[in-house]
Amino acid sequence: MVIDIKSWISIGLGQIADSIKMILYKQYPELFEKIDFENDSAFTEPHLFAYFNSNFKHKFTLKQLLWNYLRDSNKSEVFEVVTDKAGTVLFPEYVYLITGYKEEKLTCSFDEVLKLHKNKREVSHSFEPIQKIKDTSISLFTRSSSLIDPFFRDSNGSQIPVTLLRDESQVQHFERALKIIRNLNKDYYDAIISTLRGVYFYEGEPNSFVTLSAHGIAFFNIEPENEVVFFIDDITHQCGHIIFNTISFEKEKWFKVPPLSIVKDINPNSKDTSDLYSRYHGLFTLTEIVNMLDLCLENKVFEGDEEFECVGRMIFNLRKFERSLKNLDIPIAYTETGKKWYAYFKSTFERVREKRKDILAKYKVNNQPYVFKLSKFKEANQR
Numbered sequence: 001m002v003i004d005i006k007s008w009i010s011i012g013l014g015q016i017a018d019s020i021k022m023i024l025y026k027q028y029p030e031l032f033e034k035i036d037f038e039n040d041s042a043f044t045e046p047h048l049f050a051y052f053n054s055n056f057k058h059k060f061t062l063k064q065l066l067w068n069y070l071r072d073s074n075k076s077e078v079f080e081v082v083t084d085k086a087g088t089v090l091f092p093e094y095v096y097l098i099t100g101y102k103e104e105k106l107t108c109s110f111d112e113v114l115k116l117h118k119n120k121r122e123v124s125h126s127f128e129p130i131q132k133i134k135d136t137s138i139s140l141f142t143r144s145s146s147l148i149d150p151f152f153r154d155s156n157g158s159q160i161p162v163t164l165l166r167d168e169s170q171v172q173h174f175e176r177a178l179k180i181i182r183n184l185n186k187d188y189y190d191a192i193i194s195t196l197r198g199v200y201f202y203e204g205e206p207n208s209f210v211t212l213s214a215h216g217i218a219f220f221n222i223e224p225e226n227e228v229v230f231f232i233d234d235i236t237h238q239c240g241h242i243i244f245n246t247i248s249f250e251k252e253k254w255f256k257v258p259p260l261s262i263v264k265d266i267n268p269n270s271k272d273t274s275d276l277y278s279r280y281h282g283l284f285t286l287t288e289i290v291n292m293l294d295l296c297l298e299n300k301v302f303e304g305d306e307e308f309e310c311v312g313r314m315i316f317n318l319r320k321f322e323r324s325l326k327n328l329d330i331p332i333a334y335t336e337t338g339k340k341w342y343a344y345f346k347s348t349f350e351r352v353r354e355k356r357k358d359i360l361a362k363y364k365v366n367n368q369p370y371v372f373k374l375s376k377f378k379e380a381n382q383r
Contacts, residue, residue: 003344005191005243012246013194016215017043019249023052028062034074035066042069046197046216047092050147053213059084059103059146067108068094081108081116084146089116089125092198096128096143134175139198141217142166151214154205165201170222174199177231184295188288192239195246207371208234210241218242225374229302229309233317233372236292240285251277254338267330279328280338283345286321290314290352297356305374312377314356316365321349 017040024032024043035042047065054060064081068091081089083104089097097114099106107117116123131140141148142164152162182189197216208221218238222230251259257266259277264270272279293314296302302310325346334342353360364380365372 003341005187005247006194008247009191009194009243012249013040013044015249016246020044020048020052031062031066034070036069036071039069042066044197044216045069045092046214047090047145047147049212049216050151050214054147054150064089064108065092067091067110075110078107078109081106084144086144088143088145090143090145092130093139094130096130097125098128099123099125133171133178133199136178136193138193138196140171141198141200148200148214148217151209151211151219152202152206160205162202162204165203165222167201170201170226173226173228174201174220174231174235176228177235180228180232180296180301181235181292184299184301185292188236188292191243192235195242196239208238210238210245212245215245216242227306229296229306229313232292232296232310233289233313236289237285240288241281244281244284248277254280254335254341255333256335256338257333261333263327263330266333267327270327272327276328276330276333279324283321283324283328283342286317286324287345287348289317290321291348293317294352294355308383309374309377311359311363312365312374312381313372314352315360315363316368316372316377318349318353318356318360319365322353325349 020043021032021037024035045065047060051060051062051065059082061080061082063079067075067079083089083099083101083106085103087099087102089099089106089108091097091114095114097116099116101118101123104118106123109115109117114127116125128143131142132138133140144164150159152160154160178189178192181192195216196218198218200217200219201222202219203222206221209219210217218235220231220234220238248254255261255276257276260275263272263274263276263279266276293310296310297307297314300307328342331339363377365377367376367380369376
């Protein structure tokens with residue numbers, strides 16, 4: 001079964017941009033008029049989603065978030081900005097301005113360069129351009145943000161501090177993984193590039209994640225043992241969530257029941273207390289993960305420890321995939337679109353399971369925690 005993911009993404013991105021355009025038009029008409037209406041990148045800016053979903057709007061101004069998207073004729077206007085707790089002013093897609101003023105309102109002007117003022121006196125600051133992932137427009141965010149910090153939460157739901165990583169070796173692993181994805185599956189690579197706007201690398205809690213409240217940003221939890229195979233898996237995984245959030249913007253086209261229905265309430269054979277939409281999301285990401293890992297093995301991309309890790313991650317995800325398909329075998333819950341995609345998920349699983357039945361029989365993953373760990377796989381298996 002062939003799915004034209006490019007068309008689905010194009011439609012979804014247009015729907016998302018239109019929804020933000022409507023909010024800006026109704027609530028901030030003067031600012032709306034200063035943005036190029038045809039530039040959908042402005043209206044799918046991840047920090048806009050974070051702003052509209054934030055309880056901390058007083059810690060940012062909408063104009064500083066959208067400044068880089070203003071028409072050139074409007075960029076020279078004087079406007080207000082707010083520094084964060086580290087004294088930083090973020091201009092998405094462009095630059096960090098780093099000052100000695102923490103959580104204070106400043107005025108900003110532009111005359112070839114951005115300038116900051118307080119009480120009509122120029123404020124000394126340094127410029128730190130937003131780093132980009134090589135050969136892409138994906139931003140690598142290396143500083144905390146008052147809009148983004150609240151998304152980092154522990155298993156109890158409490159906000160926690162995290163350490164953002166700037167290790168160049170991790171960036172290189174990410175870039176190598178992205179290049180491998182491009183070489184093996186150009187359609188999925190293009191889907192990533194068209195929906196992923198930025199990444200954070202960090203250590204500690206929580207596990208890697210994405211959130212609709214900052215749609216377009218992926219958050220990667222990196223441990224010392226994580227290298228390129230980890231990124232193959234986790235880029236495919238986290239970006240899969242971003243892609244599916246994009247293509248399923250109109251959820252009612254996929255489900256006959258409310259998307260947030262609890263699985264056990266609609267599947268009498270399940271004890272799952274998670275909602276249907278989240279679990280269906282997982283089927284999409286598992287489909288793309290096992291397909292990508294299968295392509296890596298088929299094309300002999302890795303050798304040695306990297307190949308062994310790829311095998312382990314394949315088995316781990318296939319086992320999870322099998323359980324998830326059984327859990328969501330609920331035809332009455334899906335529209336024809338939902339059934340079509342479920343059939344695509346299932347056919348991918350069956351194809352790869354048959355192809356990889358030898359390694360499924362040979363290796364064990366029953367000692368794995370929720371997130372795959374290579375060290376645990378080595379403990380339980382020999383090559």
